[in-house]
Amino acid sequence: MGLVYFILIGLVLATVCTLLILRLKKHNKKLVKLLEHTNEKLERLQIHFGRFTPEEVIEHLTDSDSAYQPTMRSVTVLFADLKGFTRMCDEMEPSDVVGILNGYFRCMSQVLSKNHGQVTELIGDGILSLFGALRNNPWQVQDAVMAALEMREALEEYNKELKDRGFPELSFGIGIHKGRVLAGVMGNYELSKFGVVGDPINVAARVEALTREHNTDILITDDIKNDLDDRFILKKMPPLLVKGKSEPITTYTVEGLKKK
Amino acid sequence: MGLLINEIEWGDPTISVFHDAEWEAEIKADIGQIPDIHTRTSRSPWLRRTVLKWPRYEAQEFPTKLADICGLVAAQENACRYCYGVAKSWMRLWGYSEKMIKNIEHNVQLADMNEKERAFIRFCRNLSRSNPRPPKKDREELLRLGYSPMAVAEMAFVIVNHCFMNRVCTFISAPPMASLERLPNSLLGKIFRPLIGKKLRSIGWTESTNIEGDPESFPGVVQKLIGLPAAKAMHDALNGALESDTLSRKLKVLMFAVVANTLNCEFCMAETHDMALNCGFSEEEFKTALATLSSSHLNEKEESLLAWTRETIHFQNASIQSRVRELTQEVGEPMMLEAIGVASLANSTVRLAVLLG
Numbered sequence: 245m246g247l248v249y250f251i252l253i254g255l256v257l258a259t260v261c262t263l264l265i266l267r268l269k270k271h272n273k274k275l276v277k278l279l280e281h282t283n284e285k286l287e288r289l290q291i292h293f294g295r296f297t298p299e300e301v302i303e304h305l306t307d308s309d310s311a312y313q314p315t316m317r318s319v320t321v322l323f324a325d326l327k328g329f330t331r332m333c334d335e336m337e338p339s340d341v342v343g344i345l346n347g348y349f350r351c352m353s354q355v356l357s358k359n360h361g362q363v364t365e366l367i368g369d370g371i372l373s374l375f376g377a378l379r380n381n382p383w384q385v386q387d388a389v390m391a392a393l394e395m396r397e398a399l400e401e402y403n404k405e406l407k408d409r410g411f412p413e414l415s416f417g418i419g420i421h422k423g424r425v426l427a428g429v430m431g432n433y434e435l436s437k438f439g440v441v442g443d444p445i446n447v448a449a450r451v452e453a454l455t456r457e458h459n460t461d462i463l464i465t466d467d468i469k470n471d472l473d474d475r476f477i478l479k480k481m482p483p484l485l486v487k488g489k490s491e492p493i494t495t496y497t498v499e500g501l502k503k504k
Numbered sequence: 505m506g507l508l509i510n511e512i513e514w515g516d517p518t519i520s521v522f523h524d525a526e527w528e529a530e531i532k533a534d535i536g537q538i539p540d541i542h543t544r545t546s547r548s549p550w551l552r553r554t555v556l557k558w559p560r561y562e563a564q565e566f567p568t569k570l571a572d573i574c575g576l577v578a579a580q581e582n583a584c585r586y587c588y589g590v591a592k593s594w595m596r597l598w599g600y601s602e603k604m605i606k607n608i609e610h611n612v613q614l615a616d617m618n619e620k621e622r623a624f625i626r627f628c629r630n631l632s633r634s635n636p637r638p639p640k641k642d643r644e645e646l647l648r649l650g651y652s653p654m655a656v657a658e659m660a661f662v663i664v665n666h667c668f669m670n671r672v673c674t675f676i677s678a679p680p681m682a683s684l685e686r687l688p689n690s691l692l693g694k695i696f697r698p699l700i701g702k703k704l705r706s707i708g709w710t711e712s713t714n715i716e717g718d719p720e721s722f723p724g725v726v727q728k729l730i731g732l733p734a735a736k737a738m739h740d741a742l743n744g745a746l747e748s749d750t751l752s753r754k755l756k757v758l759m760f761a762v763v764a765n766t767l768n769c770e771f772c773m774a775e776t777h778d779m780a781l782n783c784g785f786s787e788e789e790f791k792t793a794l795a796t797l798s799s800s801h802l803n804e805k806e807e808s809l810l811a812w813t814r815e816t817i818h819f820q821n822a823s824i825q826s827r828v829r830e831l832t833q834e835v836g837e838p839m840m841l842e843a844i845g846v847a848s849l850a851n852s853t854v855r856l857a858v859l860l861g
Contacts, residue, residue, distance in 0.1 A: 283610055379818060380768045383797070473796045 314428025319440070320375040320388040320468070321425070321448040322361060324352065324395065324418045327456065329369040332412060344411060345369060351398045359391035360384075364440060370449075374440060377427055385422060385471040389498055392418045392462045419452030420464045422471070450486035451495055457484055460497040469496050477502055507583050508609060509592065513821045514585040518828040519544045519676045519841050531556060535707045541586070541678045547838050550744025551845035555672060557737065558665045559590075560709040564733060565655035570624050571662055572598060573608060577625060578666035580609060581632035583821055586673040587666070589680045596688035598701045620649045624659065631663045631855060632670075638859045654731060660859050661734040664852035671816065671848035676841075677825045711736045724775055725853050728860040738853075745849050750842040753783050755806045758793055759813045759843070763850040764857075765794060766817050771861030772854045805835040809843045816847040 326348070333341050349371070353363050356373045360381055365372040373391070376384035395418065403413040423444030430439050451463050458481045469478060477499040483492035521543040528546075531538050534556065545552040563571040572595055579587035595605055608625065617625075627642045646656045687693040693700065711733035719727055722735075723742055729735035746756055757779045764772035780790040785801065793799035797811045812831055815824055832840040 287610075380766060382765045382794070383814070386796075473792070475796065 314426055314430075316424050317377055317427050318422070318424050319377045319427075319444070320384040320420065320422040321444050322356070322371075322373045322375070322388045322392060322418060322420050323445070323448040323452045324371045324373070324392075324416050325449075325452050326369040327415045327417055329414075336411075340411065344406065344414070347405070348399075348402060348414060351402050352395055355394045355398050356391050359394065360387045361391050372445065372448075374425075377425075377440065385468055386473070388420050389462075389464065389468065389472060389476060392420060392498060393500065396461060416461060417452045417455030418462045419448045419450070419455065420462070420468050421448040421451055422465075422467050423447070446488060447486075447493075450488065451493065454481075454484055454486065454493070454495055458495070458497065462498040463495040464498060466494050466496075475501055507580070509580075509585065509588050512583050512585040512588065514680070515677045515822065515825040515829075517544065517677050517679060518825055518832055519837055519844070522546050522837075527552060535560075536703075539681060541673060541676070544676050544678060545672070545841065545845075548748065548750065548841050548845055550741065550748055551672070551841065554741045554744070554845070554849075555669065557709050558741075559587075559669050560707055561662060561665055561734070561737065562708040562710045563658055563662055564710070565658045566624075566651065570621065570659070572600070573621075573625060574628050574659075574662050575666050576605065576608060577628040578632040578663055579670055581629055582667060582670035582674065584670035584674045585821075586678040586680050587670050589685045593681070593684045593688055594704060597693070597697055597704055599697065620646075620651065623649050627659065628663050631660060631859065632667055638855055640859060643859055657729055657860055658732050658734055660856055661729060661732065661738065664856045665734075665737075667855065668848050668852040671851060672844055674819075674821060675816070675824060675828050675844040675848070677828075715739050723853075724771055724861060725857045728856075738856075741849055742853065745846050748842060750838055751809070751846065752802070752806065754780075754785065754799070754801045755810060756846050757783055757785075758799070758802075758810050759846050760850045760853070761790075761794055762797070762810065762813045763817060763847070763854045766814065767854050767858060769854045769858045769861065771857045805839065808834060809839070812843070813847050813850070816851060 329345075332344075336344075348369075349366060352371055356363055356371075359375075360379075360383075361373040361375050362377055363371060364374050364377070373388075375381055375388045375391075381387065395416075399414060399416060406413055421444050423442065425440045425442030425444055427440045428438070429436050430441070431437055447465065451465055455461055455463050460481075463481065464472075464478070472478075478496040479499055481495045481497060483494045485492045521540070523543060524546045528538050528543070531542050542552060542556060545555045559575070562568075575587070575591035576595060579591045592605060596602070611625075611629070623642075623645050627646055630642050631638045643656055643660070646659070647653060651659070687700070688697070713736060715722070715726070715730070715736040719730055722730075722739060726735050726739045726742065729738055746753060757776055760772065761776035761780065764776050777790065781787065785793065785799075789799060789801065793801070793810075797814070798807045799810075802810065808831060812827060815827060828840065828844070831843075835843075
C-alpha cells in the first residue's frame with residue numbers, strides 16, 4: 245500500500261514537473277518570438293531613422309547608455325541656395341514645384357556624397373552640407389570646392405531635363421567657408437535632431453548671398469582659398485560687408501580647374 | 505549593427521581568374537582544393553600568399569571560439585558577402601548552432617556568453633568598422649576583464665587580418681562560394697559535419713618560424729606583435745607588399761600615408777613620413793602629394809590609384825566595386841590587383857597601429 249502511495253506521489257510530481265517545464269518552454273518560446281519581433285522593429289526603425297540622422301549618431305544612441313555628447317569640430321561648410329525660387333513657387337503648380345525641388349535635391353545630394361560631403365539640412369530650397377563633420381577628412385576643403393564645381397555641372401544637366409519637360413531652368417549660389425562648429429543632438433524631449441551650430445554656418449550662408457551681388461555662382465572665403473592647392477582657377481572679388489560682420493569679407497569665385 | 509548576408513550588395517568580379525599551375529599545385533597540397541579567390545589573386549606573389557595563409561591563422565593566446573566568432577563579425581561589419589558566407593558556413597560546420605550564429609549576427613540575446621566574450625564581440629565590431637577610429641578604451645576594457653596584453657594584441661591582429669580579407673574580397677568582388685554555403689544544410693553536410701569540421705580545423709595555419717633580424721629595424725606595428733606568430737605574418741606581408749615591383753615604392757608609401765592621415769594615426773603618419781623621405785620625396789613634395797593626392801613622382805595611372813586609396817577606408821560595396829572596375833580598365837589588372845592588396849594591408853596596418861601604437 246505504502247509503495248503504491250509513493251509511486252502515485254512520484255507520478256503526480258513527475259506530471260506536475262513535466263507540465264511546468266512544458267509551460268515554461270512555451271513561455272520561453274513566446275518571449276523569444278517577442279524579442280525577435282522587437283528586434284526586427286528596432287532594425288526597421290534604425291533604417292528609417294537613418295534618413296533623418298547620420299548613421300553614426302543612430303548607432304551611438306542605440307548602442308550606448310550615454311547621450312550623444314556635443315563636440316566642437318573643424319569642418320568645411322557648403323551652403324547652396326536656389327535663386328528666384330520663391331517667385332517660381334508663386335507662378336507654378338505646387339506639385340510641379342515639389343517635383344522640381346526633389347529632383348534638384350536628388351542630383352545635388354549624389355554629388356555631395358560622392359565628394360565626401362554630408363547633407364546636414366535642407367532648409368526650404370537651401371542645402372547645408374558639411375565636410376569632415378562625422379569623419380576625419382584631411383581633404384575637406386578640396387572636397388567641398390570639387391563638390392561645388394560638380395554641382396555646377398550637375399545643375400546644367402538637370403536644367404536640360406527641366407527644359408525638355410517645359411519647366412524653367414534653375415540657378416543657384418554656393419558659399420563655402422570653414423571653421424569650428426558645435427555638433428550634437430539638439431532640441432527638447434518632444435522634438436530633437438542632430439545638428440550643427442556656429443559662426444562658420446552663418447558666414448557660409450552670407451557668402452552664398454553675396455553670389456547675387458557679384459553675379460556669380462560659387463564663392464569661397466579667404467580661409468578656404470588659403471587651404472586650396474593651385475589646381476583651382478580663382479578670381480578675387482571686391483570685399484563687401486555682410487550682416488553680422490564688422491569688416492568687409494573678401495571672397496573668390498571659383499571658375500574651374502586648371503588643365504593638366 | 506552591420507547588414508545581414510542577404511542584404512549585402514555584390515557585383516560581378518572586378519579581377520579575372522589567372523591560372524598559375526605551380527601556384528595551384530601548392531594551394532592544393534596545402535588546403536586540398538582551389539577556391540576561386542586564390543586564382544584571382546595569383547598574379548601577385550605576396551598577396552596570394554597572404555590571402556592563402558592569413559584567414560587560417562590559429563590564435564595562440566585566446567580561445568578558438570572567439571577567433572571563430574571574429575571572422576563572422578568582421579565580415580558582417582565590413583559587408584563582405586564572400587567572407588560572410590565562408591565564415592557562416594565554417595561556423596556551422598564547426599558545430600555552432602544556427603541560433604547562436606543568428607544571435608551574433610543580430611547582436612542580441614548574447615546572455616549565453618560571459619562578460620569577457622561579450623566584450624570581445626564589442627571590440628571586434630568596433631575595430632572592424634572604419635568609423636569612428638578604433639577606440640583604445642575597448643582594448644583597456646579587455647585588459648580589465650583579465651585578458652593579457654599579448655592576448656589583446658593577438659585579438660587585434662586576428663580582427664584586422666579578417667578586415668584585410670574582407671577588403672580584398674570586396675574590391676575583387678569575389679563570387680560567393682555557393683557550394684560551401686549549401687554544405688551545412690545538405691544531407692551530406694549534416695551526416696559528415698563532425699568529420700568536415702575536423703578537416704577544416706586541420707588546415708589551420710600558424711607561423712612556425714621566428715622573425716629574424718634586429719627588432720628595432722621592423723615596422724613599428726610589427727614590433728608591437730613580437731612574441732606572437734602574428735609578428736612574422738605581419739612582417740612578411742608588409743615586406744612583400746613594399747618590395748613588390750608592380751607598383752612604385754613611392755606610390756605604396758603614399759597609399760599608406762593617405763590611410764594613416766585619414767584615420768589620424770600619428771604613429772603611422774610619422775612612419776610613413778620617414779619612409780617617404782627615405783625613398784626620395786622632399787619634405788615639401790610629400791606634403792603637397794598628400795594635400796593634392798598627386799605628385800610629379802607619380803604617373804597618371806598611379807595618381808588615379810592614390811586617389812582611389814581614400815575610397816577604401818569607408819565605402820559602399822556598389823560604388824567601390826564599380827570604381828575598381830573602371831580603374832581596372834584604366835590601369836590594367838596586375839596594377840589594380842596590387843593596389844587592392846596594398847590598400848587593404850594599409851587599412852589593416854593603420855587600424856592595428858591606432859590600437860597598439
